[in-house]
Amino acid sequence: MAAIKVNNLRKQFNSLVAVDGISFRVEAGEVFGLLGPNGAGKTTTINMLVGVLQPDGGEIEINGASDPTVPEVRRGIGNAPQAISLYDHLSAEENLAFFGRLYGLKGRTLAQRVAWALTFAGLTERKSDRTVTYSGGMQRRLNLACALIHDPPILLLDEPTVGVDPQSRNLIFEDIEELKGQGRTIIFTTHYMEEAQRLCDRVAIIDSGRILALDTVEKLIEQYGGTSVIEADLVAPPDDPDRLPGHLEGTHLRLETDRPLEELAHLSESGVRFHRLRVDRADLETVFLNLTGRRLRD
Amino acid sequence: MGSIGTLALKDLRLLGRDKFGLFWVLAFPLLFAIFFGSIFSGGGSGSKIKLAVVDQDSTSQSRAYIEEMQESDALAVTFLTLEEAEKRVRQGKLTAYVVLEPGFGDSPFSFFSGEVPLRVGIDPSRRAAAAYLRGILTQLSFKQVEKLISDREASQRELDRVLAQIDTSSGLPARQRQLLKDFFGSLSNLVQEEDTSFSFKGNVAEGIKMEAVTRESDQTTPRSSFEIFFPSAIMWALLGCAATFGISIVKERTGGTYLRLRLAPISRAQILTGKGLACFISCVVVALLLMLIGRLIFGVRIDNFGLLLLAIVACGCCFVGIMMAISVLGKTEEAVGGAGWAILLIMAMLGGGMVPIMVMPSWLQKIGVVSPIKWGILSLEGAIWRGFALSEMLLPVGVLVGVGALFFTIGVLRFRCSEF
Structure with a gap:
């Protein structure tokens, strides 16, 4: 009601x-x-x-x-x-x-x-x-x-x-x-x-x-948030860089994905070890930015 | 308690906690009345006028007159030579001196021709005190005449002398001469009346000419300068109420509490009525409080308490309207406070709130009718010392209520237009 x-x-x-x-x-x-x-x-x-x-x-x-x-x-x-x-x-x-x-x-x-x-x-x-x-x-x-x-x-x-x-x-x-x-x-x-x-x-x-x-x-x-971004510094370069998703430069990995948690789990299972890890998930701020082209507190 | 009462009580509670507002509503008006009342009372000996008497006549009548002066509660009498008396008045040590000139005792009826052999010396800046003193001296003259008339033989001798003077006077127009002869002739017949049951003194004192003049001097003259300045002080208190509550309406709007009131299940009319009721109650309470202080401490006498209440209620209605109009003069407290006080001060200046209207030039007195302050003071004075009858109160009271209604309507209409 x-x-x-x-x-x-x-x-x-x-x-x-x-x-x-x-x-x-x-x-x-x-x-x-x-x-x-x-x-x-x-x-x-x-x-x-x-x-x-x-x-x-x-x-x-x-x-x-x-x-x-x-x-x-x-x-x-x-x-x-x-x-x-x-x-x-x-x-x-x-x-x-x-x-x-x-x-x-x-x-x-x-x-x-x-x-x-x-x-x-x-x-x-x-x-x-x-x-x-x-x-x-x-x-x-x-x-x-x-x-x-x-x-x-x-x-x-x-x-x-x-x-x-x-x-x-x-x-x-x-x-x-x-x-x-x-x-x-x-x-x-x-x-x-x-x-x-x-x-x-x-x-x-x-x-x-x-x-x-x-x-x-x-x-x-x-619907409006777009993809999440995973950025990581790896402990060591992988043996086979082509098997990794995303873009690798030296030991720095950047990956855009709709399912960040699943991707992280998959990387971990593959034996990848992280020295530093950052996940930028989409939020309402991103939604607003994507809808209006400006930030909420402008 | 209904919503209006709840709103009014809240505003009264807030006023009670607002030291700045209380100063303007109560402390300042009281200081005003005390300060100016004391200045114009002459010499600073309470409400008594300090004066010197110079008796140049030295007759039993002049001595009797001086005794009356000494018995008066309003006068503090000392005896000096004319030179010393003039000197002390010039120095400001005395308010005035009174000279009973030679011939004073020979002419108890001379006030009919306006040639009383009695001279007053007073500082021209003390005009209110001068008016007050003139009233007291006139009153004492009438007392003397009353006493004289009560002595049948003495009054007959005096009447015969006056009739002879009228016959021999060369400057009197024929018609006026005849009127005076008729009047004093009738008075002489009355004195010769043998009817022992006739109470001579009482009837003459209440006779047409005596009565009218006595009443004039007794009731239409302020008995002390405080009777002039306490009505003005009440006007200042009401100005303070109007300004304080006018600003509080803006404060409610800028502070957001008005929005909260509008969200409550009450109408806009109830909100404004509550504010008006609080202002009205404040006006009435401070006016009564000031009058009580004036009565108990400064000896302000109230001729008619019922008419005083009527005047205070009318003043309250007027200033509720003014409060409402002030509240829409701007959108901020500063704007309303500034513009409101500017307008109120002009009203006070024109209406006799700053200086008594009786000492203003005549052209300014005429302009003063546009100020509600003038009508407020008049209505209060009417009840305090002018001896107004109810019919005489209707004009000032009607003007006050009318002005209040007009301003309230204008204020409410503008308030509705600028609500959000």
């Missing part, structure tokens, strides 16, 4: 076409990635999904409802905006309670959800400190927790790891994996291909407002 359906969605700001007829569907419980460089149209798409931007054309369907501005639909969505959207001079607890109240939570339910969100964000011990005193990673986690305060089944995470250190990023990854494990439907925008590769069931590669490719990470790499 599709939790989100988008059909031929379009949005233009004056002469700039931000979103140019994109279509996709996200199944319930799926983590769906929108991968693209800055300015690709990811945030505009998210803002249209939650109803703060009116599309110029196309249809949106969220949990069967076509109007995301309806309060009941909004109660089913949690959104962690790209910018850290917190009140600096309120504490984590006050921020969570404030947003919880806006979603109609009160009394014991509110207190329980606030406690859960503080634990989720790892901020229980600092719940009374003003958020202005938090590190970037703590603020990011609280930003995410505020999107979860009303326990929504659908989560829209807009670049949730921008500007955080590797340790905090890893904690956020773990948070998202936990949410995925809870069966929530997640749309995740990023321009970090390793995030999409780790977290997403399916990825739409988006650029200049258009979806260039959409599939599982493996299939995208298989």
